[in-house]
Amino acid sequence: MLKRLLTYVNRYVKLIIGICISVIGLYYAFIGIDFTQLWIIIKQVDLFYGFLALFIIIFSNVVRTIRWQILAKPIDEISFKPGFSAIMIGYFGNSILPFRMGEFLRAYILAEKTSLNAPTAFGTIVIERILDFVGLSLLILLAIIAYPAKWIDQKIIIGVVVLSIGAFAFLFYFNEIKKLFPFQMDKMKYLNKNHALKIITFFSKIISGAIAIRSTNKVMLILLYTIVIWVMYYLSTYYALMSIGIALQWYQVCILIISDHICYFNSSRSCICWYVSCCSSLCANKLFCN
Secondary structure, eight states: OHHHHHHHHHHHHHHHHHHHHHHHHHHHHHTTOOHHHHHHHHHHSOHHHHHHHHHHHHHHHHHHHHHHHHHHTTTOOOOHHHHHHHHHHHHHHHHHSGGGTHHHHHHHHHHHHSSSOHHHHHHHHHHHHHHHHHHHHHHHHHHHHHOOSTTSOHHHHHHHHHHHHHHHHHHHTHHHHHHHHHHHHHHOTTSOHHHHHHHHHHHHHHHHHHGGGGGOSOHHHHHHHHHHHHHHHHHHHHHHHHHTTOOOOHHHHHHHHHHHHHHHHHOSSHHHHHHHHHHHHHHHHHHHHO
16 A cells, blocks of 8 residues: 555656656746747648648658657567657657757666666667768758759768668677677786676677667668658658748758757757857758748
């Protein structure tokens, strides 16, 4: 009886703390905002396109969850609900935490709700991010072919190709790299063997998650889902722009997405990330809409 009472108390205490944090966060988010002007701006937004963009971006995370399930299947079955929940919480963490710590939060949440351990779960996220980078690389190459202007430097093109090939090579030769760890660590006599073993075990679990794609026979389906996710990113961005009255050509929308994601991937702190992303969006709007 006492244990059940403590469980209920703990649950409600967490709920109250969560509500308090949300209220404080909303207060600081909207402090100094002219709500009359804000309402005027909101009334000018085309809600149909706005909700359509929101629906598409949420559905893209449904597809992302299904892709994650396929990636992790050689290791363990991930049901849809904890996978989708972990993805959404991870995005939230990336928005408010520095150094993209939301990815670690996502792995921790999945480990809490499934039988996967956190390092292995993080390894599957590594695969996801490699696939996302490949998708971004394809989008850059498509934009270059369709709009060969001076908006992108040649070094970036070379970097995209090299990093894409390097990421794939690193992924598919992960197992061979894994075999080198014990050999290299044995040579380091000055290391405490127990500590070395813990390090090897930790990284081995990450590697086990990262090389799971090699154990699945659905690589083409995974790549198809990756393309679908990026098409959805394009559509959500296009309709979001339409909702505020900005009409761009398809390749201009691609360039806007590329600039935003490059800033997002390269920014170590979330506040800088969003600031630079907003600046890149404004610059693109200024470039294309004048």
